[in-house]
Amino acid sequence: MSRQVVIMGAAGRDFHNFNVHFRGNPDYRVVAFTAAQIPDIAGRVYPPELAGPGYPEGIPIRSEGELPAILASQPVEQVVFAYSDVSHQQVMHAASVALARGADFRLMGPGTTMLESSLPIVAVTAVRTGVGKSQTTRRVASVLRELGQRVVAVRHPMPYGNLLSQAAMRFATYEDLDRHDCTIEEREEFEPLLDRGVVVYAGVDYERILRSAEIEADVIIWDGGNNDLPFYRPDLHIVLVDPHRPGHELEYHPGEANLRMADVIIINKIETAGLRGVEAVRRSIAKHNPAAVVIDAASPIDVEDPAVISDRRVLVIEDGPTLTHGEMRYGAGVMAAKKHGAAALVDPRAWAVGTIAEAFAKYPRTGALLPAMGYGAAQIRDLETTINAVDADSVVIATPIDLRRLLRINKPATRVRYELQEIGRPTVNDVLSGLTKRSAAAYLH
């Protein structure tokens, strides 16, 4: 008899766990997904074409708040928790809800969820959202290309639209971004890699993606999402830790598992963190993963046109998810404003409309800046309306993509970017130059 399962997720890890472990598995029947974190996903269906045999209607996706009702209405034996960047406390509250309704509670690990590749895999993950995975992935891609390798990046899923048409997406040009109706969050991740000539894959079915990527690459980079574990078994696992948030490396799921698994740990943002924070994360590393190679790094900001900032009252636009999920209160834009002497940071709250106003209400600790929340056309419109209504002299754009390609800004604007720069030795080049396919047998079980 098959056991009934509910998978708690956020339209990413949950679908992957289903695809690799539950699809076509007669021991289990997945009766529902629940969704957190991602707007507009609840109420939908994981389509039958992806769910596989035995699910002619697909699998319903319900909101996480409905979990107790789902567990009360049918005999669910197992609740699988499958999303990331949540405090340990929050995971255990979810566990307590599941246990109190009679179910088992399960976290799935690398053994049951990581796929094997015939190519070397370099994974870039982190202990929290917003530590600097994107610039690290770019750095890794550049170094590998300098070493003469053909590189493909596979990005952790961000499927916000039609799951079926997004099952395995390949991006080589900007046109591919338009063709797949990419959201701002997706563009933020893909564009900078495309700019460097790196092909990017993403989607829902990561087995299909892996087999396609293997055809056109020498090395595959796993470009992690949030603080989740890689979906592919890495030959080199690089994990970022944040000295701005010391202690968080041991307080969030599954970031702590990443910390403990890492082959290489990068302490990023050392230049802005302060010695105490840096020392604290060094102690965590020494205690929990003393075998890891530790790279010190900075992510210096590079401002296109500082004159747009100096002595002006500026509106800063930052990367939304870093602020909302990562509990950061500011990012590169605010740092650029300080560095180049802005007269003031204009608080956009009074002018926020629609979904932007809702984001402020939901994350009240966001500072005097505008989070770029662009999960769909409506949000992009709200973002544009808000930016243009704010009473500021100029705009500082600190999202990884060029927002001006998506919306019209009625004030002078400048972009702020940041790139990873190692401090001293070892460097990313040091750890990559010896990269080989690690024997799967030694690692697998």
Next chain:
Amino acid sequence: MRRTRVLIMGAAGRDFHNFNVCFRGNRDYDVIAFTAAQIPDIEARRYPTGLAGPEYPEGIPIYPEQELTRLIQDQRIDLVVFAYSDVTHATVMHKASQALAAGADFSLMGPGSTMLAAGRPVISVCAVRTGVGKSQTTRRICGILEAMDRKVVVVRHPMPYGDLVRQAVQRFVDRSDLDKHDCTIEEREEYEPHLDRGYTVFAGVDYGQILRRAEREADVIVWDGGNNDFPFFRPDLHIVLVDPHRPGHELLYHPGETNLRMADVVVINKVDTASPEGLQQVRESVRRTNPAAAVVEAASPITVEGWEAIRGKRVLVIEDGPTLTHGEMTYGAGVIAARKFGAAELVDPRAYAKGTIADTFAAYPGIGTLLPAMGYGRKQMDDLERTVAATPCDLVLAATPIDLTRVITLAKPVLRVRYELEEIGQPDLASVIRERVPL
């Protein structure tokens, strides 16, 4: 299909139960090892074949928990089951992170897969932390049932520290059974008060067998919980204690929060000695988390026979060890009694601590000026005896649930501190039981 290779993390209690009800005789799983935390002297032993079943002719090895990562990697473990209690949510997740990092899945087993269905009504008494007052609540429940003319049998959460096969099913009717089974102080603390009142107590390792035995002689089974774990038998009435001295803890410990969410009745104990803010915080937390539960407020007043002798004396207080060491309390009923009855001084025994008692102080430096009764074996009892003899004091206040003088010789005059549960106002436990249990 390859059998799933399982490691069970435990502390010689819930872990064995989960094995017995889910994994024993189950061809889908192969339990490779247990690990042990919390209980000294259980490590480097085996769960014997007599309990593990014919599929495990060598039994199942029990390793220290510190070897978790190495075991997962060397033994190619697929699934780690976490099976012990009264640990912070953060601690559970550190273990989970360790398991995941080593490549395994991590699982917590819930009531559906681990509770046994009884043929008699079951009333369970559990808590959100250790040391909230389960024992006196269990006694109170037994008293109410006895007044209703029901034959009560108490089944206690396991505390198996010795020979597991011999302890598979233990039945206690009077104090001689305690000696017969070589009971530790901790076990005596739990069993004696029930035996003194004439209730039969069962405990052991195999709760399937225990349930069948208990069903034969009981009208009602009272599940006497351990730590903050949930019951092994499916309750008809689930009573859960919360502690206004430690507000917030009801949502921070595993599986205490599960108990709170499952409770039919929540008892807020010690309302007489807690701060009004603590009480209010706990009330609100209960209302938010489990609005359907009946809420009973209660006190656990202390009584000391011969209390007049305490005034002006230098007093050595002995408290229930596990409450102090696992429950993060720094004092208990003994200290409260010393203050209430005007002791001149609480004598600090630290300088005089012997052997394992000194070790306990070193491991739990937060313990106050008192002596924890850590009686897991003869050696610890001897150390306790020597420590008391060496400590300069006029009087010993013994606040353990058992009569210490029966297991050790105390060189000083001893007064016992006891406490019983008294409900404050309405609803009370009798009315809730009458309303909700099919007796």
